Amino acid sequence: MTNDNSILQSILSYSKSQRIGIVLLFTIIIICQGFYFFCDFKTFDDSGKDKANWLANQSVIDSLKLLDKNYKPKIYPFNPNFITDFKGYKLGMSVAEIDRLLAYRKQNKFVNSAEEFQAVTKVSDSLLKTMSPYFKFPDWVKNKKEYRSKYAKNEIPKTEKIIILDINEATKEDLMKIYGIGDKISDRILEQKSKFGGFVSMEQMNDVWGLSPEVIERLNKHFVVKSTSTIKKININNASVKELSQFPFFRYTLAKEIVIYRSMNGDIKIEDLTKIKGFPVDKIKIIALYLEF
Incomplete structure (x- = not known):
């Protein structure tokens, strides 16, 4: 009780302006505490609503496009030999029709016309009519006659007759005509021949350093051992x-x-x-x- 009296006496000892300030301070504290407890500080995010509205509008646009008879997806020219499962599905082909084409291609065969495409895939006339305008075949397929005449006249190389020489009589120039034999290797072949006085077998080409199996095979097509009279026995x-x-x-x-x-x-x-x-x-x-x- 004594303590309460002392506190009260100390408060009463304040001046009038000090007492008013203390009262105002307590009032402000109480108001702030009440504002904190009774007000909702949650923020609202309207972006979700905007996103939902946008998606809904886009769905409407897409459905209107499909209903529009004049709207058609753009198709670019393509080679029907390379139709994939997805491409065939988009064009309206059935799974069986696509599989027939893929099986035909696995045999390393090609369709070269709309008629051949239908014969292989068994697509209907109506589907072929919508697809065939976009078929794009190579130039040589379109102009077979022109290409055949061109290659028949100019492009088909004539088979050159191989002249077979005696390896023991071959000169450096003769050897260098073989693809893969240059200046040094031709010298090695002639040096080897000089050691023995001549070769007795084309197998001796395997002993010449620097000759690959491919070059030896070419040598065997152009040279043989005919005369052995000069060899040193x-x-x-x-x-x-x-x-x-x-x-x-x-x-x-x-x-x-x-x-x-x-x-x-x-x-x-x-x-x-x-x-x-x-x-x-x-x-x-x-x-x-x-x-x-």
């Missing part, structure tokens, strides 16, 4: 180690093995070649043509 039973080692297919180690085998078993016959240590068996048929027994 070596007597395997009389030649020394040095003479044997100078033969392109032999090395010094193999030359020694040949002489050792010869000294231990007598004269070498062609069937003995496979018994010699280190002998290149894979080339025995070619090597044998350079040897004398």
